[in-house]
Amino acid sequence: MKQSKRKGFELRKSLRLPVSLPVKFRLFDIATRKTHDVNAHGQTRNISAEGLCLETNTTKIDHLEIFLTCLKGEKQLQLEIELPNVRSPLQFRGKVLWYSGQLPGSPYQFSIGIFITEATEYDRTHWQKYVEEHKSNSLEKSWWHKIWSKIS
Numbered sequence: 001m002k003q004s005k006r007k008g009f010e011l012r013k014s015l016r017l018p019v020s021l022p023v024k025f026r027l028f029d030i031a032t033r034k035t036h037d038v039n040a041h042g043q044t045r046n047i048s049a050e051g052l053c054l055e056t057n058t059t060k061i062d063h064l065e066i067f068l069t070c071l072k073g074e075k076q077l078q079l080e081i082e083l084p085n086v087r088s089p090l091q092f093r094g095k096v097l098w099y100s101g102q103l104p105g106s107p108y109q110f111s112i113g114i115f116i117t118e119a120t121e122y123d124r125t126h127w128q129k130y131v132e133e134h135k136s137n138s139l140e141k142s143w144w145h146k147i148w149s150k151i152s
Helices: 066-069 121-151
Strands: 022-029 042-046 051-056 074-079 088-100 111-118
Touching: 022 051, 022 066, 042 121, 051 088, 066 074, 066 088, 066 111, 074 111, 088 121, 111 121
Parallel strands: none
Antiparallel strands: 022 042, 022 074, 042 051, 051 111, 074 088, 088 111
16 A cells, blocks of 8 residues: 555555545554554545545644654554444554645645554455445446546
8 A cells, every 4th residue: 555656657556435434543552452542533535445544633642643653663543434334333453654744625634544454354344345335336437427528
């Protein structure tokens, strides 16, 4: 899941789908295998089968810099994502791969690229199903938009 492009070609393995979902997250300490008590909030900017881009205004949890401690490999993020038509929020653990400042048009100050490292089979199955449904819808809209723009 690389953020950069080289000579106009996308280096990411998975198609990113522009989907906005509410996210609650906490820091997870890799050494102690414990999750911090303090929740932070944000939303997805886009999702894929392997990860997501999380937008947030939160930079610290329990006086710890989220981005720095996660990029150093000391911590990961414990994510809780609510999907429509799924009874309980999905829970994932994710590795922060990159972060950047505000993207144009976003009310959030930061974007974080997250690779999903751990999930239960139930959560991963529901996530994959949700991504596939959006992928199909996205491709249909893209295909129809291309045809419509040629005939109008």
